[in-house]
Amino acid sequence: MDWKFHYGELVNKVKYQLHAKGLDVITAIYDYYQSFDIDGSGQLDKVEFENFLRKVGMFLTTQELTVVFKHFDLNQDKQIHYKEFVEALRADFPDKRVAVVRYAFQSLDRSGAGALSLADLVANFRAAAHPRVKLREKQEDRVLAEFEAGLSLRADGDVVSEAAFLEFYADVSACLPAEKDEYFVDMVLDTWGLVSTQRVSELEDILYEKVRQRTHGADDEGKTAARVFRHFDKDESGSVSFEEFNQVLEAYGC
The missing domain is CATH 1.10.238.10 (EF-hand)
Known part of the structure; x- marks a missing residue:
């Protein structure tokens, strides 16, 4: 050969x-x-x-x-x-892995500032959800220490940009063979407590179908959704909190 x-x-x-x-x-x-x-x-x-x-x-x-x-x-x-x-x-950082890292960063960067605090990231990293910990191959504190040490090398002081976040996960990806794409994706999502974009899309479809099923007569889906929204918008602020939105999902059986 x-x-x-x-x-x-x-x-x-x-x-x-x-x-x-x-x-x-x-x-x-x-x-x-x-x-x-x-x-x-x-x-x-x-x-x-x-x-x-x-x-x-x-x-x-x-x-x-x-x-x-x-x-x-x-x-x-x-x-x-x-x-x-x-x-x-x-050298090889597959697009699928890059995409989930970008999704994680943008989900964490709720303000859209393009940068996150290293201290906050370390505090919010769910080491217990790492596959090594769940399989009892490593202790939670060791996984957290490795995460902090690796990310610190890419951070600018306490500031972690999206580029630095990607660089850190490129390091992680470098230690995983090609057949571990799903492992990588699940690891990123689980350790940040995130749901995949595919699952979000599935939930949107389920919610739409539930609204459609509750729409009768002259109503349309928009009116049905608005009526439910107003019901859970207790303070009439025009928005619902996470807890209120969760109640909406429960009411619709999602």
């Missing part, structure tokens, strides 16, 4: 092994990587890199190792600097 045409598959295997080792963010890989830098140069030669891969559970043939090494050795100096390794892993 001509492995030069299959480096993508081999790199994906590297990501699979990193994930299997519980390395969920780029920063968590650093200690592993540095421990094989025998001469302290900040980079690994081919032998050191092979030992690193074996440490994370990946055993390659000589030909496979050559292909993977060349892929990560971006400047072709026969050494792989940690930054090169990270850059190569982060």
Whole structure:
């Protein structure tokens, strides 16, 4: 087999092994990587890199190792600097993953300011909902600490822009193989307590159907919805609170 045409598959295997080792963010890989830098140069030669891969559970043939090494050795100096390794892993950030991260940020950024507080993000991050915690593979406090450490590297002081938020999740994505798209999406949504856009669309359809079913005679759906809205708008403010809206959904059986 001509492995030069299959480096993508081999790199994906590297990501699979990193994930299997519980390395969920780029920063968590650093200690592993540095421990094989025998001469302290900040980079690994081919032998050191092979030992690193074996440490994370990946055993390659000589030909496979050559292909993977060349892929990560971006400047072709026969050494792989940690930054090169990270850059190569982060190169592929699938659109599906990018979309859910943007959705999460925009959902959290209710004011539309384009920036969020690092402290607020850490306070609101639901580490208990992380799949590693739910599967009892990691403790909640460890997941939270990894999140804070990783996001802090991308933040500007206490300010986290949308770009910084995306950069952090690009780091997270870099440790996940291609077949883990749904894992990534669920992780982002669950740890921020969000509902997918697909589910929101489904709820809209259900609510519309419930309104249609309650519309009779000369009324139309708009009048029916307005009547229900006024019923739950107790203070006649022209808007309903989250609790009031929840009552609307319950009244319609949603």
